[in-house]
């Protein structure tokens with residue numbers, strides 16, 4: 135059986151959970167078994183996971199799980215994996231999943247490959263999995279040989295597919311004693327999709343000249359329903375908040391569309407964004423290194439190009 | 455205060471990445487190696503700040519061959535009091551975590567610091583594994599860490615925000631941007647680093663459950679398609695019809 139830990143920050147299943155279950159279902163098909171989803175705490179609409187391919191949905195509803203502690207979460211997931219004879223355990227490669235997956239590997243005496251971005255191939259009793267390494271500069275293939283295998287799935291690596299039907303949620307009880315972290319507060323930015331989950335990201339750099347010019351970037355993001363990001367010097371000079379900083383030292387993202395405005399494309403910036411599916415670069419310097427990593431490019435002054443682009447997108451949105 | 459900082463050595467950010475002909479080994483020829491930035495800038499510096507405020511000792515630990523000693527000396531120059539090198543090729547995160555945990559098990563550290571991830575194999579695995587081996591709480595991607603007696607207050611980066619939490623010593627933490635400001639070693643630091651103790655420890659054996667099969671380079675991009683700056687309708691059309699991303 136393939137067990138998917140479907141995480142539910144503050145009680146809500148998010149895209150990462152639907153991706154993980156969709157992926158889990160496909161892995162289960164490869165192995166000729168079924169996919170079971172596990173949720174922890176009070177979770178809204180857990181039955182929905184059936185639509186993404188879970189044949190059963192288990193919920194350990196103890197309220198203590200609503201505050202994250204990798205120790206108690208891993209203990210619970212490992213318990214369920216053992217009791218149900220899971221051969222593969224899948225988590226999302228998120229702040230939650232990363233903190234849990236390593237612990238599961240030790241608890242279950244299992245091999246872990248983290249940040250996997252495609253389906254495995256089955257080699258006898260082993261699984262072969264690919265992930266991006268060296269900040270996107272190479273691809274590694276790993277083989278897990280242990281009887282139990284742990285995979286953490288990179289965000290945006292698979293598209294959630296709701297082809298099945300909801301299933302009724304089975305309540306289970308698990309041991310809860312292990313946690314020692316006291317969560318005091320969770321501060322999130324309201325509104326926009328968080329960067330790691332965003333499908334479209336509009337990002338701008340030092341070419342913007344100053345924070346007072348960001349209106350055109352905000353407008354572009356608004357039209358596309360995108361999340362905004364920035365280069366490191368922009369965050370370091372406090373033109374934009376730190377949580378928008380992408381790249382090697384900031385957040386690594388892999389949206390479907392990344393629009394880079396007035397960013398030179400330094401290697402440390404590319405390290406965080408070069409796994410984007412499609413990259414559009416707007417830069418007045420035709421020699422800017424970013425053009426080498428781009429799919430589409432516009433050589434021109436961003437203060438002229440971006441307002442025109444906004445008009446073109448608006449026109450497109452109005453007729454589509 | 456007894457603090458452990460796990461430091462790894464990685465190829466320089468700007469290094470050209472290549473592999474041997476059958477794709478089984480990283481090509482280290484001509485590559486410059488550095489201390490993994492998160493370990494150096496955030497984990498190590500915050501540990502040194504706490505030691506400066508509260509007394510005690512900072513131990514820098516690396517699992518690696520003797521050739522890593524330049525990197526380890528840099529950690530001493532930045533401010534670690536002593537260093538330990540576990541004499542082994544760090545074959546995987548699981549292998550590395552096992553070595554770190556076995557060393558730390560009897561040393562009674564108050565805090566074990568790591569970086570949020572290494573920039574070469576990008577795993578973010580070691581910290582959680584060490585914490586599980588030692589049965590300790592683990593706070594990953596921490597961008598703030600303050601201590602008040604036995605109780606630490608931390609902020610942890612989560613998707614679209616931060617989580618504020620408290621935990622008692624001892625614990626394992628992985629450091630992200632924000633926890634401290636990078637320090638450049640000064641002349642005095644570099645001089646004293648030469649005389650600080652650097653101990654060599656032998657590894658314990660470990661059965662590898664995961665092995666690297668092959669490394670490849672990503673397929674080259676087809677090349678950029680340029681659109682005239684006065685024809686943004688064309689760019690929108692391409693994104694819709696050709697790239698199919700809007």
Ligand SMILES: Cc1cc2nc3c(=O)[nH]c(=O)nc-3n(C[C@H](O)[C@H](O)[C@H](O)COP(=O)(O)OP(=O)(O)OC[C@H]3O[C@@H](n4cnc5c(N)ncnc54)[C@H](O)[C@@H]3O)c2cc1C
Pocket residue numbers: 338339340341342364365366367368379380381382383384395396397398399400401402403406416417418419422434435436437467491
């Ligand atoms: C160890 C290390 C880690 C780093 N980590 C990161 C990281 O995580 N993320 C990151 O982003 N950087 C990182 N950096 C910094 C990185 O090397 C670059 O310095 C940075 O990305 C440059 O930011 P920028 O492109 O916004 O600015 P610049 O390099 O100044 O580029 C500005 C660009 O805007 C263009 N431009 C100017 N005016 C206009 C106009 N009117 N219209 C159109 N285009 C215009 C210019 O042609 C230029 O290409 C790191 C550096 C180091 C050493």
Ligand SMILES: Nc1ncnc2c1ncn2[C@@H]1O[C@H](COP(=O)(O)O)[C@@H](O)[C@H]1O
Pocket residue numbers: 460461462463490492493515516517518544547550567568569570571572575576577578579580581
């Ligand atoms: N060989 C090593 N020696 C000591 N610490 C290491 C080593 N490899 C990784 N680490 C630590 O583990 C952290 C996370 O690494 P990783 O799980 O590989 O992303 C790094 O930031 C280091 O703090």
